[in-house]
Amino acid sequence: MLTVNDFLFYLLAAVTFLSGAGVILARNPIHCAFMLVVSMIGIAGIFVTLDAYFIAAVQMIVYAGAVMVLFVMVLMLFDLKHELKAFSKGAISGVLKLLSTGVLLGMLLAYIGYTFSVDPSFKPVPADPQHAMETTKEISSLLFTRYVFGFEVIGVLLLVIAIGAVTLSRISGGTHADS
């Protein structure tokens, strides 16, 4: 008998898998981007089933709400209708690519199946809404004690990116893109 949690996992996994497959199969890049948005939201749901509420919200805000908006805006800005060939050419190389990905996937699945078959079930957690906030506070105190150096490095990285991205978009002149 499936519990609610199991049902949610299978539902979200199906959504994530199908939209993930859509990302690589859709011909129009805009469709790829919207498929990826659905995939990101599905993964945020997966995080919630794993009790990572804050990370799920960050996933929504950063990935679905910021990164993918940038992707969609760039694709709309450079209206790529003229790009007809979505996939790379070559039958032999195509077979090789599929084969190598299949081998990798098979190895990963077999490894997971053999290694983590001891007791893969999760320990139960309290189903109390307060629990999510407690976890968030624990994450936060870890972030600002053990990982405080990484946190500051992220600050530096973001500063560098902010300067670099603006400088990059400046070169080759002109503030307007031909569409």
Next chain:
Amino acid sequence: MSALLAILTFALIVTAIGAGLVWLSSIAGPKVRKTSAKVMPYECGLPGQEAKDTKISIKFYLTAILFIIFDIEIIFMYPWAVTYFDFMKEGLGGYILGAMGVFILLFVVGLIWEVKSKALDWN
């Protein structure tokens, strides 16, 4: 966990009612033959022009990039904000203030640089 189920149910309700209303309006609306003038993009009644070199300012995309960067910096302030008082109660107020002080300083430097480099000017 059940909250997630509730969210999905609610999203389903909203989508169903919204899509139902759109469908209902397509049922209730008149069925008129499409004419070429009707399905043309609306450009104030003039014949549509598909100019080859429509210029769209890359400012939009630059704004989106800067949005990502500052959004992440703000997201890092959220866990800090909720534990700020807890750290102070443990006597680590100066430490946590300093840790975020450096981060905010980097934020401010980035913001000042963007303003000075005119990346945020729109005219």
Next chain:
Amino acid sequence: MPILDTALKVGLNHYLYLSAILFAIGMLGILIRRNVIVILMCIELMLNAVNVSFIAFSRYNENLNGQIMVFFVMTVAAAEAAVGLALAVTIFKKFREVNIRFFEHLKG
């Protein structure tokens, strides 16, 4: 059926399988697509797949370090997407090309 019930009962393995499948999808996308922006999207998908396994292990071991790792991965991935897109846009503006094959000609 008890065997089916055991197999369907969601545990760590299921999350890891999902993570592996998503990772493989992302990798396949990088191999077969030509558009550099779609390839960047596939990289995001692969990073997300890794995040799923991080969170799953974090939940399994009841250890929150994994969640912090995911927080950092997300940050760096977003930064990577920003710079990657800035590069792609710069090259597109100059050469009107987003095909990944074309980028090979950019050697110095």
Next chain:
Amino acid sequence: MGQDAFEITINVLKMLVIFLGIVQAVPLLVWLERRGSAFIQNRLGPNRVGPLGLLQLLADAVKFLTKENFVPEKGEWFFYYGAPVMALIPASLAFASIPLSIPIAIEPFEMFGRTFGPYTFIMQGYDLGIGIVFVLGISSLGAYALLMAGWGSGSKYSLLGALRASAQVISYELALSLSLVGILMVYGTFYFTDIVQAQAGPLTFNFLGKSVVIPWLPNWGIFFQPLGALIFFSATFAETNRLPFDLPEAEGELVAGYHTEYGGFKFNLFFIGEYGHMLVASALMATFFFGGYHFPGLTPEGVSAFWSGVVSGANANNILTSLTFLLVLLAKIAFFLWVFIWVRWTLPRFRYDHLMDLGWKTMLPWALFNTVLTAVVMFISHQ
């Protein structure tokens, strides 16, 4: 979601009521907006259909429903029809996560020959422990409705309008989320119920190690975060595309923005989404800065004691007590909605570059200043 059929049914019904409440609030707000604007401009406004023109909206809805539906030539039908539906989702999902009143505790009772209960029904769609972060996450999906509409219409004016609108929305999202950091520092939680609980009673704060109580003021967030409240409320105007920030649909100057190609009920759904965002913004404003469902002098015990003189039975008493607090919150929401309408007919529209300058160069630095100020003041007053 629930343990037995009764609880699940009530919870699903509750969600339906919340969503239909949002949808039903829109005609009333449109009526209020039209009558209110007429009042401000010394006109009469709609007054023909029904008393005070109230049935005008029913007539409008019927008219919207009987409009022709078609997809423009170069549009894509999925995005074209999906965008109005998508416009509903962020606002309604966010509104359903805000606690509207105190939970209703239902004692065991007999129905259909069975005993049900005891139950506790929360007065919100769902209770996530991370409240405000969820609202921010789900509202950040709002940009997709605009982009889908612009892309699906297949018209370059729609696309340009969509890009303008989403650039504006994401720019003000920064100031909006940063302005909330101060209030989160004060309460130390993301959880809405705790935030509302913390605002009950008279104004209490610590100053230099002493506890100060001001009995004639409520313990509302606005007294701790006046600047944060101001920035938050201004940013929500831009988020909801309302005047003076309604550049995405400057109907007088531009064509119409991202919904140029839309008509009939699909246009109406965008409208419902916009008013839904206003509802969320007003409810968040009330929850964070104006005590949520609390009002000075009203305690759950006091209200319960009042109702016990009117009705008998614990269940009816609990329900009426909860509804009383619901009314308090609704009154606060109505006040902020009126401010939205009032401002629309008072202030002129910004120019686009002024708008972006205001968001990035004025509101973002002030929100940052508010964060630093709050941190320093809390640090000093705790020493």
